[in-house]
Each structure stands twice: as structure tokens, then as C-alpha cells.
Amino acid sequence: MPEENKLIYYINKWSNINKQDEAKILSAFEPVSIKKKKDLLVSGQVCNYLYFIKKGCLRSFYVDTKGVEHVYQIRMDNNWIGDIDSYFTRQNSKYNIEAFEDSDLLRIPVDRLEQLLIEIPGLERYFRILFQKAYINALNRLSATMWETAVDRYNEMLKEHPEIFQRVPLVHIASYLGITPESLSRIRKQK
Numbered sequence: 001m002p003e004e005n006k007l008i009y010y011i012n013k014w015s016n017i018n019k020q021d022e023a024k025i026l027s028a029f030e031p032v033s034i035k036k037k038k039d040l041l042v043s044g045q046v047c048n049y050l051y052f053i054k055k056g057c058l059r060s061f062y063v064d065t066k067g068v069e070h071v072y073q074i075r076m077d078n079n080w081i082g083d084i085d086s087y088f089t090r091q092n093s094k095y096n097i098e099a100f101e102d103s104d105l106l107r108i109p110v111d112r113l114e115q116l117l118i119e120i121p122g123l124e125r126y127f128r129i130l131f132q133k134a135y136i137n138a139l140n141r142l143s144a145t146m147w148e149t150a151v152d153r154y155n156e157m158l159k160e161h162p163e164i165f166q167r168v169p170l171v172h173i174a175s176y177l178g179i180t181p182e183s184l185s186r187i188r189k190q191k
Helices: 003-014 019-028 084-089 110-119 121-147 150-160 170-177 181-190
Strands: 030-034 039-041 049-055 057-063 069-076 079-081 096-099 103-109
Touching (some): 003 019, 003 121, 019 121, 049 084, 057 170, 069 079, 069 170, 110 121, 121 150, 150 170, 150 181, 170 181
Antiparallel strands (some): 039 096, 049 079, 049 103, 057 096
């Protein structure tokens, strides 16, 4: 399957898009590439694009007042990344987005997305479901950090995304899980 058609494939999992609308959607997205360890977004900038990851691995993170990085998202192939708050409100982002790998993306600016959502009801349905799932995932992650053990969070990640351990440095996985690298190391040794 051609890389651009992955986007259409994933849209059609939750909605039905006809061939004419497929062409309109694909023409609205701009392909971009980013090299490993390069920034897609820097804290203090407005997030001008929402990105579909055709191939690659990226993280979003913020840096606290003590200079400590906190990983908010880790996203891989066939997922979306961006700062939704900044994207829609046009306010400066508090997040950075960095590539873990050389990555190929499709990006769309907010005004173009808004136009497509009006023109293509099936696309609006897709994004409604996408945002609902993202909200539920964010609530589940918050609940997990409050009530689940680090071992449980690690096991869940291992079950849901086993490939993450080959693609993402452990220090960033530990940050995402809300634990120290040393704690992650201990958990992995117990397995």
C-alpha cells in the first residue's frame, strides 16, 4: 500500500470516504520528512500543523522549571502527533516534539482541516472518533499514574506496544511511564 494511502486506510476504519473525497483529503496534506533528533515543534511556538506519521517515531515532551523533561506522548507509524491545544487555540505550545527516528509525515494546517471537516462529513466523523479516543486514552493514562503500579503500567505498555522497546530509548519510556530509569531497569530485570 502506498504511504499516502495509509492515511485513507485509517480514516476508512471509522468512516467511509468516497474516491473523490479521498483525493481532496490527500491533496490537503503536505508530505514532510524529519531527521532523527530534530525538532518538529519547540516550546513557545504555535503548533501550526497536525501530523500523521506515515513512518517513524516521535515524542512530545515538556521541560519543567528544574530542567527535567517529561514525556507526554510517544507516537509511531500510522498515528497522529501535534499539540491539539495549541493547534486549535493558536496559543503558544508548552511542548516540544522531537523525532526518535528519521520520520515521514503528512501535515495539515488548522484552516485547511476545518475546511475539509465542513466539506466532508465522513472526515468530521473520523476526527470526532479520533479525538474521543484520544480523550479517553488521556483519562486512562491519568488514572493509571494515580492508581496503578509502575509494574502494571510497564506491562500494559509491553502488551499494547512491544515494538516501542526497540525504537525508543529507555530513559524516555521511563519518563512516559512516570518512573525513574532505575525503576524501569529493575522492573525489566524481574521479567
